[in-house]
Structures are given as C-alpha cells and as structure tokens.
Amino acid sequence: EMQLVDSGGGLVQPGGSLRLSCAAFGFTFDTYWMTWVRQAPGKGPEWVASINPDGSDKYYVDSVKGRFTIFRDNAKNSLVLQLNSLRAEDTALYHCMGTGRYAFWGQGSLVTVSS
Amino acid sequence: VVTQEPSMTVSPGGTVTLTCVSSTGSVTNSNYPYWFQQKPGQAPRTLIYDTSLKFSWTPARFSGSLIGGKATLTLSGAQPEDEAVYYCSFAFGGVGVFGGGTRLTVL
Secondary structure, three states: OOEEEEEOOEEEOOOOOEEEEEEEEOOOHHHOOEEEEEEOOOOOEEEEEEEOOOOOOEEEOHHHOOOEEEEEEHHHOEEEEEEOOOOHHHOEEEEEEOOHHHOOEOOOEEEEEOO | OEEEOOEEEEOOOOEEEEEEEEOOEOOOHHHOOEEEEEOOOOOOEEEEEOOOEEOOOOOOOEEEEEEOOEEEEEEEOOOHHHOEEEEEEEEEOOEEEEOOOEEEEEO
C-alpha cells in the first residue's frame, strides 16, 4: 500500500527547534519531488518547501527561508523538515506530500509554538 | 497569488465548475495544477493532478481541465458527500502556491 507517515511534531517554545520526518512506503520515492505543506488552525493549506528527487534542488516559502531545511534520504525512503528559530506563526499541522501520481498526503504532525 | 471563488452552491445532481486563476497570467500544464478536497476534521485529499489526471479514489463525476488560461474543476452530478472545501495549487518552477479555497455547498 502506498502511504506517507508523518512523525516528530510537538510543543516547543519560540526560538526552539523541531525535526519532522516522513516515511514513504509502496512507491518509487527516489524518482519524485516531495513537498511539505502546513495548515494552521482554521486556515487553508500553505506550501512550505519542496525538494527534487536527488536532493540537490530545494525551494522554500519566503516566511521560512533561513529557518527551515528540507532534505531527504532516498536509501531510507525518508523526507525530513528541520525547523529552527520557530515562531508562534509556525504553529500548524505539517504534512509531507508527494507529487504527480504520488500526490497523496501524510496524516500530519502537529507543531505548536508557544511559551 | 492564486484566486478561487470563496463559495459556490450546487443542487444535488447538478453541475458546477470551480476555477483557479493565477495573478501572474495564464495557467498552463507546466504549472501542474492540482485540486484537493477537504472535509471538516480531515486532511486534504488530492483529487486531480497534472491538470486532469485522477487517482483511484477520485469519483468519476470530478474532472479537471484548463479553460481560457484558468484551471477548472467540474463536478457533474453533485452528491451530498461532495460538500467540502476545494483547494487548487500550482507549481511555479519549484515553488508551490495554494489558492484560498472554495467552500462548496450541495443544497
């Protein structure tokens, strides 16, 4: 069965860090772009970051540039989002998502930034 | 900026077309339009990718296309369970952008 399983969320103070992980199952992970999407409570989805199949090309929404890093380990079928210098406005449910024919969503990891 | 109708209403069994427009100009297949459905308390689910391609779980009554430089999602034969918020997204190079969503009421 093809699926994405998100993990790693939690409660963190402003300025803190978290690492989100996404495990991919049942498809050729290393041939597709992967993305992170977040959805704040009561808001629509927001694209956060994307990475190309071999990990050499990365893109970020302006609000997270310099604070978040996306990377992947194709040997482990794993996608990671490192979140640093977290702010209250980063509070959201974070989903990994595939692209193209594998554009399904992980169940999400909740990140809460609060003192 | 990606713009969608804030809300639309369709009668059961009726047909409705949702649109998705880019402020940068005409949408093309190179923007890889997606359509997502989100029901209360659930994660979004992808219905359409690459303008018009469907997943195995996408009901046949949904179809995607490009018309007049806009991405469109047409629902033909609306069912009560289609009541949801629908989001589109485009890719601009490696950067993705979501629309604000259309709340579809089946009434």
